[in-house]
Amino acid sequence: MSKEQQKFLKETKRKKYLILFLQFFLLFFFLCLWQISSSLGWINSFIFSSPGKVIQTMITLFKEGSLLHHIGITLFETLLSFFLSSLLGILIATILWWWDICAKVLDPYFTVLNSLPKVALGPMILIWFGANMKSIIFMAMLISLIISILNIYQGFKKVDSEKIKLMKTFYAKKWQIWRYLILPSNASTIIATSKLNISMCFIGVIMGEFLVSKEGIGYLIMYGSQVFNLNLVISGIVLLSFLATALYASILLLEKLSIRRRD
Amino acid sequence: MSKILEIKNLKKNYHTIQKETCAVKDFSMELEEGEFVAIVGPSGCGKSTILSILSGLEEKSSGTISYGDKKIGYMLQTDALFEWLTILENCLLGLRIKKELTEEKKDYVISLLKKYGLGDFLDSYPNHLSGGMRQRVALIRTLATKPDILLADEPFSALDYQSRLTISEDVFRILKEEKKSLILVTHDIAEAVSMGNRVIVLTKRPAMIKKEYEIVLEHPSTPIENRKDKAFSYYYEEIWKEIDHE
Numbered sequence: 137m138s139k140e141q142q143k144f145l146k147e148t149k150r151k152k153y154l155i156l157f158l159q160f161f162l163l164f165f166f167l168c169l170w171q172i173s174s175s176l177g178w179i180n181s182f183i184f185s186s187p188g189k190v191i192q193t194m195i196t197l198f199k200e201g202s203l204l205h206h207i208g209i210t211l212f213e214t215l216l217s218f219f220l221s222s223l224l225g226i227l228i229a230t231i232l233w234w235w236d237i238c239a240k241v242l243d244p245y246f247t248v249l250n251s252l253p254k255v256a257l258g259p260m261i262l263i264w265f266g267a268n269m270k271s272i273i274f275m276a277m278l279i280s281l282i283i284s285i286l287n288i289y290q291g292f293k294k295v296d297s298e299k300i301k302l303m304k305t306f307y308a309k310k311w312q313i314w315r316y317l318i319l320p321s322n323a324s325t326i327i328a329t330s331k332l333n334i335s336m337c338f339i340g341v342i343m344g345e346f347l348v349s350k351e352g353i354g355y356l357i358m359y360g361s362q363v364f365n366l367n368l369v370i371s372g373i374v375l376l377s378f379l380a381t382a383l384y385a386s387i388l389l390l391e392k393l394s395i396r397r398r399d
Numbered sequence: 400m401s402k403i404l405e406i407k408n409l410k411k412n413y414h415t416i417q418k419e420t421c422a423v424k425d426f427s428m429e430l431e432e433g434e435f436v437a438i439v440g441p442s443g444c445g446k447s448t449i450l451s452i453l454s455g456l457e458e459k460s461s462g463t464i465s466y467g468d469k470k471i472g473y474m475l476q477t478d479a480l481f482e483w484l485t486i487l488e489n490c491l492l493g494l495r496i497k498k499e500l501t502e503e504k505k506d507y508v509i510s511l512l513k514k515y516g517l518g519d520f521l522d523s524y525p526n527h528l529s530g531g532m533r534q535r536v537a538l539i540r541t542l543a544t545k546p547d548i549l550l551a552d553e554p555f556s557a558l559d560y561q562s563r564l565t566i567s568e569d570v571f572r573i574l575k576e577e578k579k580s581l582i583l584v585t586h587d588i589a590e591a592v593s594m595g596n597r598v599i600v601l602t603k604r605p606a607m608i609k610k611e612y613e614i615v616l617e618h619p620s621t622p623i624e625n626r627k628d629k630a631f632s633y634y635y636e637e638i639w640k641e642i643d644h645e
């Protein structure tokens with residue numbers, strides 16, 4: 137390796153560490169500022185809480201055994217609605233691809249449903265399904281499903297027409313075209329949709345938990361705000377950011393694995 | 400030699416909202432076993448349509464096509480390889496779809512790949528191959544189902560000139576060795592004369608046969624050699640004059 141190359145690599149590495157350091161520093165700085173200003177009374181710690189109090193609240197919750205319970209519930213609801221809406225998304229996109237006429241008939245309905253703010257349906261869902269997990273799952277699916285279907289269907293439609301022609305020269309039946317061409321060629325579309333999907337489901341679940349208000353992190357936040365316990369509210373938000381990151385990271389991992397397999 | 404394909408008075412109308420297009424009006428031809436026929440004609444005259452009908456991609460409007468129990472394979476203009484499948488898997492696609500995949504046939508495909516210089520790439524993915532190699536894979540994918548008659552629609556047009564020459568040489572050799580018959584559609588007159596035993600010139604759309612040439616070279620050989628033959632330029636010029644240029 138030449139000297140210049142070595143220097144270049146070193147420089148690149150240095151930059152990478154610098155960025156990483158600054159990222160952590162920013163967080164650290166913010167936490168310190170927050171802690172100090174609430175300790176010194178610059179801000180009202182009753183309303184704004186503080187890192188120390190947040191940690192304390194979490195420890196208490198953990199000792200009570202409810203922390204893991206609420207995290208578990210939220211995680212379960214998110215994953216369940218994610219799997220359901222991914223599966224249904226692929227299924228319905230397949231139906232639309234199979235019967236072109238379905239896609240044409242349903243097109244305006246999808247457009248309306250897609251642009252409708254789904255929160256507006258919340259109260260109605262609550263009445264239909266009752267204050268339980270069903271409502272939450274339904275809410276999450278409502279938010280994520282339409283966009284999933286549309287994305288996957290777009291991908292199905294975009295498949296190279298020459299490849300379809302090739303399949304037909306082998307007298308492939310429609311299900312074979314789907315099985316050997318449409319589905320595998322859309323692996324990346326489906327993963328990209330999953331990325332979006334998991335965030336959507338997460339949003340939906342939290343919204344659902346606000347509504348149903350029984351358990352889960354969304355409930356913690358709702359409950360905290362009702363009894364004016366801002367420590368609890370902020371703890372909930374911190375938990376949410378950790379969970380969101382973890383969910384997103386696992387999809388990224390999935391994507392990486394699927395790409396490595398192909399090349 | 401025996402006749403393996405006969406087309407009589409083939410006609411094809413396409414229907415769209417705007418209009419009805421007559422793509423092929425009255426097309427008849429015969430193909431002998433082991434014969435290579437090239438079809439040339441002005442752009443948009445209906446060449447692809449003829450092949451699409453022969454291969455069952457399109458319905459004919461009228462006319463008769465008979466090829467007994469012979470099998471037809473179609474080689475498309477692009478290689479249309481599936482990027483997510485290995486070279487071998489790509490070549491087995493047709494057999495898999497027809498549910499004819501046996502160990503024996505798999506071995507046959509592997510032997511073809513090895514014989515034609517792709518032995519080291521069985522488990523590679525298409526994006527690691529050059530354009531010419533990909534086209535060879537596409538040919539072997541078609542041959543895997545053991546067709547007797549091969550239809551090829553401008554199979555080399557996506558390649559640069561140099562690769563075109565080599566791949567047409569390869570394809571020619573492979574098809575001769577495997578004893579296949581060929582109907583080749585091309586807009587390249589040199590390609591038609593150098594590869595075909597016979598060249599059919601079509602009229603402007605709707606396609607009808609304008610003229611047919613039996614290609615008799617002094618020393619028939621492979622496509623590249625044929626281009627140097629004395630009779631080559633004669634046919635080239637004759638056909639050039641015959642095609643309707645806009």
Ligand SMILES: Nc1ncnc2c1ncn2[C@@H]1O[C@H](COP(=O)(O)OP(=O)(O)OP(=O)(O)O)[C@@H](O)[C@H]1O
Pocket residue numbers: 413414415420421422440441442443444445446447448449586604
């Ligand atoms: N599916 C279709 N629907 C309607 N018209 C079509 C269809 N396919 C082809 N045509 C028309 O039929 C005519 C013949 O088309 P074809 O593709 O057979 O020509 P070609 O000789 O292969 O042309 P090229 O040299 O450009 O490949 C063209 O005018 C084309 O517009």
Ligand SMILES: [Mg+2]
Pocket residue numbers: 446447448552
């Ligand atoms: Mg064509």
